[in-house]
Amino acid sequence: MLATFFAAAAAPAARAAEPNPMYSFGFIIILFVVFYFLLIRPQQKRAKEQRKMISELAKGDEVIAAGILGRVEEIGEHFLTLEVADNVQIRVQKGTVSNVLPKGTLKSS
Numbered sequence: 001m002l003a004t005f006f007a008a009a010a011a012p013a014a015r016a017a018e019p020n021p022m023y024s025f026g027f028i029i030i031l032f033v034v035f036y037f038l039l040i041r042p043q044q045k046r047a048k049e050q051r052k053m054i055s056e057l058a059k060g061d062e063v064i065a066a067g068i069l070g071r072v073e074e075i076g077e078h079f080l081t082l083e084v085a086d087n088v089q090i091r092v093q094k095g096t097v098s099n100v101l102p103k104g105t106l107k108s109s
Contacts, residue, residue, distance in 0.1 A: 054094050062105050066096040071106060 057063070057080070061072045068090070070082030079091050 053100060054097055057097065062101040062103065063097050064099045064101065065092045069106065
C-alpha cells in the first residue's frame with residue numbers, strides 16, 4: 001500500500017518534469033535564425049560582391065589574382081590574360097581575382 005502511494009505521488013511529478021516540445025522546436029528555429037544572420041547571409045553578400053567585381057573587370061585594370069599582381073590585357077569567358085612584367089603574360093581563371101587595385105599600383109611596386 002505504501003508502494004502504491006509513492007508510485008502515485010511520483011507519476012504526476014514525472015509528467016510535470018517533461019519539457020514542452022514547443023520549447024525545443026522554438027530553440028531550433030532561434031538557432032537557425034542566428035546562424036542565418038551570422039554565417040549564411042554575410043557569406044552570400046561577399047559572394048555577390050565578388051561576382052559583381054569580376055563582371056566589371058576591364059582591360060587595363062590592375063588586379064591581384066591567385067596572389068599575383070598584374071594588369072588585365074584580355075578578358076575571356078572564364079579566363080583573364082594578365083601582364084605581370086614587360087612582355088610576360090599569364091592566363092588565370094576569373095574566379096582567382098581577389099582585388100581590383102587602384103591605377104598606378106604596378107608602377108609604385
